[in-house]
Amino acid sequence: MQSSKRIRPVILSGGSGTRLWPLSTDAKPKQFLALVADRSMFQLTVQRVQRRDSFESPVIVGSIRHRDLIEQQLAEIGAEDSAIILEPAPRNTAAAIALAALASAPDETLLVMPSDHVIDDAEAFHAAVTAALPAARNGFLVTFGISPDRPEVGYGYIKQGEALISNAHRVDAFIEKPDVATARDFVERGCFLWNGGIFLFQASDFIAAMADHAPDVLDAAGKAMAARAEEGNCLFPEASSFSRSPAISIDYAVMEKARNVAVVPLDAGWSDLGSWDALFDHAMKDESGNVMTGDVHQIESYGCHIRTEGPLVAAVGVNDLIVLATRDHVLIVPRGQAQKVKAVVELLSLNRPDRK
Amino acid sequence: MQSSKRIRPVILSGGSGTRLWPLSTDAKPKQFLALVADRSMFQLTVQRVQRRDSFESPVIVGSIRHRDLIEQQLAEIGAEDSAIILEPAPRNTAAAIALAALASAPDETLLVMPSDHVIDDAEAFHAAVTAALPAARNGFLVTFGISPDRPEVGYGYIKQGEALISNAHRVDAFIEKPDVATARDFVERGCFLWNGGIFLFQASDFIAAMADHAPDVLDAAGKAMAARAEEGNCLFPEASSFSRSPAISIDYAVMEKARNVAVVPLDAGWSDLGSWDALFDHAMKDESGNVMTGDVHQIESYGCHIRTEGPLVAAVGVNDLIVLATRDHVLIVPRGQAQKVKAVVELLSLNRPDRK
Numbered sequence: 164m165q166s167s168k169r170i171r172p173v174i175l176s177g178g179s180g181t182r183l184w185p186l187s188t189d190a191k192p193k194q195f196l197a198l199v200a201d202r203s204m205f206q207l208t209v210q211r212v213q214r215r216d217s218f219e220s221p222v223i224v225g226s227i228r229h230r231d232l233i234e235q236q237l238a239e240i241g242a243e244d245s246a247i248i249l250e251p252a253p254r255n256t257a258a259a260i261a262l263a264a265l266a267s268a269p270d271e272t273l274l275v276m277p278s279d280h281v282i283d284d285a286e287a288f289h290a291a292v293t294a295a296l297p298a299a300r301n302g303f304l305v306t307f308g309i310s311p312d313r314p315e316v317g318y319g320y321i322k323q324g325e326a327l328i329s330n331a332h333r334v335d336a337f338i339e340k341p342d343v344a345t346a347r348d349f350v351e352r353g354c355f356l357w358n359g360g361i362f363l364f365q366a367s368d369f370i371a372a373m374a375d376h377a378p379d380v381l382d383a384a385g386k387a388m389a390a391r392a393e394e395g396n397c398l399f400p401e402a403s404s405f406s407r408s409p410a411i412s413i414d415y416a417v418m419e420k421a422r423n424v425a426v427v428p429l430d431a432g433w434s435d436l437g438s439w440d441a442l443f444d445h446a447m448k449d450e451s452g453n454v455m456t457g458d459v460h461q462i463e464s465y466g467c468h469i470r471t472e473g474p475l476v477a478a479v480g481v482n483d484l485i486v487l488a489t490r491d492h493v494l495i496v497p498r499g500q501a502q503k504v505k506a507v508v509e510l511l512s513l514n515r516p517d518r519k
Numbered sequence: 520m521q522s523s524k525r526i527r528p529v530i531l532s533g534g535s536g537t538r539l540w541p542l543s544t545d546a547k548p549k550q551f552l553a554l555v556a557d558r559s560m561f562q563l564t565v566q567r568v569q570r571r572d573s574f575e576s577p578v579i580v581g582s583i584r585h586r587d588l589i590e591q592q593l594a595e596i597g598a599e600d601s602a603i604i605l606e607p608a609p610r611n612t613a614a615a616i617a618l619a620a621l622a623s624a625p626d627e628t629l630l631v632m633p634s635d636h637v638i639d640d641a642e643a644f645h646a647a648v649t650a651a652l653p654a655a656r657n658g659f660l661v662t663f664g665i666s667p668d669r670p671e672v673g674y675g676y677i678k679q680g681e682a683l684i685s686n687a688h689r690v691d692a693f694i695e696k697p698d699v700a701t702a703r704d705f706v707e708r709g710c711f712l713w714n715g716g717i718f719l720f721q722a723s724d725f726i727a728a729m730a731d732h733a734p735d736v737l738d739a740a741g742k743a744m745a746a747r748a749e750e751g752n753c754l755f756p757e758a759s760s761f762s763r764s765p766a767i768s769i770d771y772a773v774m775e776k777a778r779n780v781a782v783v784p785l786d787a788g789w790s791d792l793g794s795w796d797a798l799f800d801h802a803m804k805d806e807s808g809n810v811m812t813g814d815v816h817q818i819e820s821y822g823c824h825i826r827t828e829g830p831l832v833a834a835v836g837v838n839d840l841i842v843l844a845t846r847d848h849v850l851i852v853p854r855g856q857a858q859k860v861k862a863v864v865e866l867l868s869l870n871r872p873d874r875k
Contacts, residue, residue: 475847476849493827
C-alpha cells in the first residue's frame, strides 16, 4: 500500500445529454462543446489531469460514434497518447467504468471523472484527490461529495458519516433526488453532499465490488474486452457481448450497495452545467448583465444569455431571456425555465424522427 | 370625358424598407415577400387590378436590381404582359411615377399603387376607384384617403374639404406626421384621413402638374426616357440623366402644391404592414394567440409572432415576443417595440458594412 504509483485518470465521455440543446446534440454532445472556455469541457477535463508528476496518461471511455471528435480534441491539446475505449453502444457508467478497470493493471488507482462538468479550482481538486488517496489505496471506493450551495432537487445526495482516514468519511446513505423541502433540510444540516460522479479506487477493488453487486455488468464487459479489437490507441470492445450489459449507473450498481465506500469533500467550484440556466450562472456577465457568445448584438436588453454558432442574432428590448442558435435550430426560453428544454427535444423527436 | 377607356395600373415596387428586417432585405424587400398569403404583396397588388374589363395590363416601376424577382413573380401569376420600367437608381416616387406617365398615352388614366400594402377588401377598393374616376377624368389629381382607426403618428394625414363630384372631395390640407395629441384630435374630428399613397389621374394632368411644381424631376425623367433602352417588356431609362432627378416623394413634389387635388375615401381593409407589430395585428392567430409561420414549435407560449425561413425555431414559455429567423439572421423583440428594428439595422450597418 501507500504506493508511489501515479493515478490513472478514466474520463467518461459517452454521454449524450439534450439539456443543452440545440448546441448539444447526439452528434456533438455537451462535453465536446467549448461552452465555458476556448476548449471543450472534455478537453478541460483531460488537461486537469495532464500533470505527469501525479497522473498517468488517461483512459478515455466514449462512444464509437464520437471517435473522430475524441481523437481530434485530444490531438488539439497534445494528449494523443491517451488510450481510447470506444463503446459500441451506450450502457451507462457501470459498464463504461468496468471496461476501463478491466483494461488497467489490478493495482492501478483509477480517478474516474465525467467529462461534461466544470471545476474552476484545479488546485482544490488535486488537493481533494490527494486527500482521497490513502482511503483508495486501503481498499475503499471513494466518491467525491460537493458541498451544496442551494437546495438542488436535480442531484443525488450523500450523507457523510464518521471520519475514516485523511479527509475521507464513511457514507451513511446515498439519497436519490429529494423533494425541495428535504433538499432545504439537507443544505441546513450540513452533513449532506452532492454526488458529483467523480470516483477514486483501485481497479481490483472496483472489479471485486462489481463481481459482488453487478456480476452481469462485469460479465458482459469482461467478454467484450476478451474479444476486443485494437487499432492504434483505440480499443473496440466486442459489440454483441457488451450490448448484453444492463444499462445501469455506477451508483445504482455498486456505490449504493458496497460496504467499502468512502466520501471525500470536494470544494473546487464544481458545476455540472446541466442547463442553460446553470451555464448563465457560471459565466461572466457584461455590464448589462448579459452573456453573449458568437455574432450577437443587443439593444436595451438585460440579463440575457444569447449564444449563436450560426446566424447573427439581434435582441432588442428583451430581458432575462435565453436564446440559442445554430445553423439549424433556434431555441428561446426565459431564464429560470431552461429545464423545459428537455420537453422541447421530446416534442421535436415525436414530431419528426428524422431530427432526433 | 367619361371615356370608357380602361384604367392603366402603375405599380411602384422600387422600395427597400428595413422595417421588416431580417426577412425584408435590400436584395428582397418586403413587397416581394409572401407575408400575408401564398403570394407576395407585389403579386397581390398586380392581381388586384388583373380584371381586364376595367384595367389595362399594368406598368411596373421597379429597381433594376430586382429585375429577376419582378419578372419571376409576374410570370407566376400570368402577368408576363406587364410593362416593366427598371430604374437605374432609386429616386423616390415623384420620379418613378413621372417615368410611368411619360411611358403612357397622355389621355390614359393611371392608378398609381404602392406594392407593399395590403388591401383586404378588393370590392371596396374597386368601388373607391370607380368613385374617383369622374374627378380624375375632369382633371383632378385624386388621392385616396384611409379612415384612421387609431391615432397613428407614423402616417401623413389629409384634411377632407368640400364635396366635388361622385365621392371626391377637395383637399383642405396635407398634414405631416403629427404628434400623438394632434393625431388623437384628428381621429376624433373625423374629417382627417390617412394618406395611403394611392393615386388616380390622367397622365397629361400629372405631367402638367410636374411641369409646374417639380420641373427638375420631370426634366430628368424626360431625358432618361428619351435615351432609354428596351428589351422585351423591359424599359431601361438612361442612368446618368435619371440620377440627376431630386429624390422626392409625389406628395412633396406635387400633391401638396397642386390646386387640382381631390381625395376619395377608401375603406377597404388597408394596411401598410409597416412593422412586425402591424403584421401581427393583421394576421390570423392560433388558439394560443400566436402567429407562427415556417418550422416553428412552441410550448406554453402566448401572443407570439414567430416566423422562420431558415432554422427550426422552438419557443418555450415566452409571451408577446416577436421572433424572425432567416438562414443568416435572427431578430428577437417584444411585441409593441417592433419600430426599434430600424435601430438594429442601423447598428448592424455601422458595425459591418458588408452586411448592409
